[in-house]
Amino acid sequence: MYSWLKKYDSEWLKQNYRRVKTVVNPVDWNKRDAELLPLVREVVSEMKEGKPKRITWTTIGSKLGISGWLSKRKEKLPLTKAYIESELESLEEYHIRKIKLAIEELERQGKEITLWNLAETAGVKPRYMKVISKEIRDTLREKGYNYIFSNKQL
Structure with missing residues (x-):
């Protein structure tokens, strides 16, 4: 409808069309960072205790229901960013945790x-x-097992 009016009756459109003005509320990122940090710590703690799930920006954000903007705005959240980056797991670290x-x-x-x-x-x-075979062997030795995996098994 807008396109038709613009093409055939642009004068009327100029006089009668009202754009919706959006109001942007400024965000206090320091306050949001301080509020978010304890929630992130709790989620990471739960992830380490429960059924293993890899600790990433996406999984933390999805558990908090904010996966859409958490990783995109991490530069504005210095405390949360520092904590999450200290807890992030590589794929190998995640697999080692699952093995343990x-x-x-x-x-x-x-x-x-x-x-x-x-x-x-x-x-x-x-x-x-x-x-991660070396880490598996080390973990088993720490637990007192002398199980030797051959290269064919791994």
Whole structure:
């Protein structure tokens, strides 16, 4: 309708068309940063305790219901940004955390700790386990296991 009026009756349109003026409310980013930091700490703590979920800007934002703007506005949130960046996990770190939790779960269930039991319980694909095989061995040694994985298994 607007296009038709603009083309055929632009004079009437100029006299009668009213643009909606939007009011922009300024944001106090320091205040928002201070309010957001405790919420982010709580979410990260829950993510570490519960079912493993990789700690990223997106997962934190989605848990808080603000994933749309959290990572886009991180430069305006220095305290929150510093905390999140100290807690971010690489894919390998995430898989190692899942493996450690899987070892604890297998111990709780009284099951034998084998490579395949670990992979199944942790939900880590064997191709990723190859990348973190040294860390898996170290973790098992710390727990008192002498299980030796051959290169064919990994």
